Amino acid sequence: MQKTSPWRARARRSVLGPVGLCCLLGLATLAGCDGGAKTASAVPEKPAAVASAPAAPRDPFEPVQRPLSAAAQLGKVMFVDARLSGSGKMSCATCHDPGHAYGPPNDLAVQLGGGDLASPGTRAVPSLRYKDTTPPYADLLDNPDGVSVPGPGGGFAWDGRAATLADQAPIPLLAPNEMGNTSEADVIQKIRNGPYAEQFRQAFGAQVFDDPHKAFMQATSALQAYQLEDVSFHPYTSKFDRYAGNKIGGTLTAAEARGLRVFSNPQTGNCASCHYQGAGLNGASALFTDFSYEAIGVPRNREIAANQDARHFDLGLCGPDRSDHPPVAGNTFCGMFKAPTLRNVATRKSFFHNGAMHSLEQVLRFYNTRDTMPEIWYPTVGGKPKAQPDADFPTYGLITTQYVGGKVQKYDDLPPRFVANIDTQMPMDGRARHTKPPMSEQDLADLQCFLKTLDDGYKTQAADAPAPPAGSPCIQ
Ligand code: HEC
Ligand code: HEC
Structure with missing residues (x-):
């Protein structure tokens, strides 16, 4: 074997x-x-919108954000919307914290979720960075x-069971120990009653809420679009990137x-x-x-x-x-x-x-x-x-x-x-x-x-910064 x-x-x-x-x-x-x-x-x-702005000196290495598509803009508000959970207190960003490379903000092996925020997970939360080219x-x-x-x-996921980022999103939305919504319709009802319902209609059509399953598919594709388009998910701003791209500041120390x-x-x-x-x-x-x-x-x-x-x-x-x-x-x-x-x-x-x-x-x-x-x-x-x-x-x-x-x-x-x-x-x-x-x-x-x-x-390092001891x- x-x-x-x-x-x-x-x-x-x-x-x-x-x-x-x-x-x-x-x-x-x-x-x-x-x-x-x-x-x-x-x-x-550079997107056309900022091309006419006064030419400010910019680190050429800093990534530039292209304007997000309508779907990605929706994904962006959904990603941090704690209303999209059974507890009303948990969003994608709770576990995938943008301030921690879209990984967990704490040192827990697994996170607590569900309606009472007390149901333990079974696996560690991965970072969502650099997932845009993962094949199925x-x-x-x-x-x-x-x-x-x-x-x-x-x-x-750790076992590859979701083929795309859009396929992944329903897992936390519906898992009883994560965001803990009871059904696709439950999630869509929350979007429909929420502050960006109109934005959702504009992006996906006036009748989008008529079919909760189709609307749910649009919602998960919006979360995917956000993760694909927003440069914060794949900024390539590490020292290694400067080194590999032969950029200023990209000299590795001896160690x-x-x-x-x-x-x-x-x-x-x-x-x-x-x-x-x-x-x-x-x-x-x-x-x-x-x-x-x-x-x-x-x-x-x-x-x-x-x-x-x-x-x-x-x-x-x-x-x-x-x-x-x-x-x-x-x-x-x-x-x-x-x-x-x-x-x-x-x-x-x-x-x-x-x-x-x-x-x-x-x-x-x-x-x-x-x-x-x-x-x-x-x-x-x-x-x-x-x-x-x-x-x-x-x-x-x-x-x-x-x-x-x-x-x-x-x-x-x-x-x-x-x-x-x-x-x-x-x-x-x-x-x-x-x-x-x-x-x-x-x-x-x-x-x-x-x-x-x-x-x-x-x-x-700034050119005049003191040398490290x-x-x-x-x-x-
Ligand atoms: C309660 C914490 C929690 C919340 C909330 C959460 N996730 Fe996750 N996420 C996880 C865990 C744990 C895994 C690993 C799952 C596995 O391996 O089975 C994961 C995996 C992922 C992955 C796969 C990453 C990879 O490396 O393959 C993506 C993409 C993802 N989550 C997106 C989301 C989105 C989008 C939301 C909001 C709709 C969200 N997550 C909400 C805990 C969470
Ligand atoms: C044979 C393939 C293989 C080799 C060689 C290997 N790794 Fe891994 N690495 C894995 C796998 C598979 C996992 C996930 C294992 C798991 O969670 O059960 C992993 C996980 C990790 C993690 C945990 C990352 C996280 O987000 O939790 C780190 C850190 C890591 N490896 C670093 C290294 C380093 C450093 C080396 C070299 C000394 C190395 N690995 C060699 C396959 C490998």
Whole structure:
């Protein structure tokens, strides 16, 4: 079974095409790497309306917003409209906060929703940034790097079950533990009775409210139009974008440049093999995901209410939220989740599909030591806890108690019959316990510095700004 899995076949291939590599390694001025097309997409022409305004000096790197279509303007008001919820207190922006790269504003693993705002979710809230070019899910999606063989990829949500942004919107609107509306008609009634009903008629026709289902489809397409058209969802204003586009302020520090090498080195971090899509896609800049799915064995998060039932497992592609890959023994899709974009990842406070981790450093250490120190990530049963852990017992894991004897429950969020689906690529190559992990302390620090260059809103230092003090992190 393993040998025929598309992912296994893919894993043996080199994943960075020549163009991807030259961009990543800083040869951004080479032909094919200068990002001409992506610059055009990130910085659209000035709209005619502002062309006649007095020519104010403008950072040419700042993205310009084209006027929104009528549908997108509606989507914009709907996105922040808390009336569109059972509680009257929750909008899309409650969980996808524009001030937090359209990710969650807090460090909760899952959010609380529903009529009483007390019903817990089951998955961490992803950022809505850089989703505009995500293709619909397919079991055999061509890998955008142009080199790897096709495998499961694409789609929205951690399990790809929504094909488009418009298909995604009904999920939170109608989920009893999210916005908690009772039906499509319930949502449409709220729009019809609300302040932008007339705007809705103007955009979609005077009779639009006559058929609540059709009106609901228009409403979700409006939310999609907003996410596609508003530049705040794909601003490309990170330091990395300046670097990759060879723009002013785009010089990586020594630490960031080393971090980029760890990111793309197949022998250490190897992050690029899943979190980089080779050459720009559709003219856009690098997305830091190839939309692919893998099972990487994220530990079970016992804080999630649904996980209090020991028989409940969130298996990603195998459900429970999608049903087209049933969790029968031998199904190689079970346990796979989408490799999310790493843009703005350093702004997050909970990580992975189940929010099991709460700092980027912890995530990187998990990648590094899942195999060499599983006892700090997964529970041990049958052992005797030490009153005082040894001095060299790490404190950065999820489990800080050291045990004598017992058995580590590795991959505790995956039923044993699916453990063969766990990916074996670097940096989690299944190396023996208590051997040397793939990344050094320096590698980890540098990698974190590099990942921070993926945060949007980078501002170049003023020419007369004081130099950062010697020894600042992410400089030397
Ligand atoms: C209660 C919190 C909450 C609210 C409110 C909410 N979402 Fe989400 N959103 C989530 C979670 C959790 C996921 C991941 C779902 C999954 O994987 O099953 C998600 C996923 C998404 C995705 C897929 C992103 C990706 O990376 O694939 C989109 C798009 C999205 N939401 C749009 C919206 C829109 C539009 C609204 C308002 C109509 C909204 N959300 C309201 C919690 C929320
Ligand atoms: C084999 C493919 C693969 C490799 C290699 C890989 N990742 Fe991932 N990454 C994933 C998948 C799949 C997920 C989602 C897993 C889940 O939630 O169950 C993920 C999730 C993450 C997250 C959490 C993001 C969020 O929004 O919650 C971070 C951060 C991350 N990876 C960083 C890295 C870094 C840094 C490296 C290199 C050291 C790396 N990854 C290597 C596939 C990979």
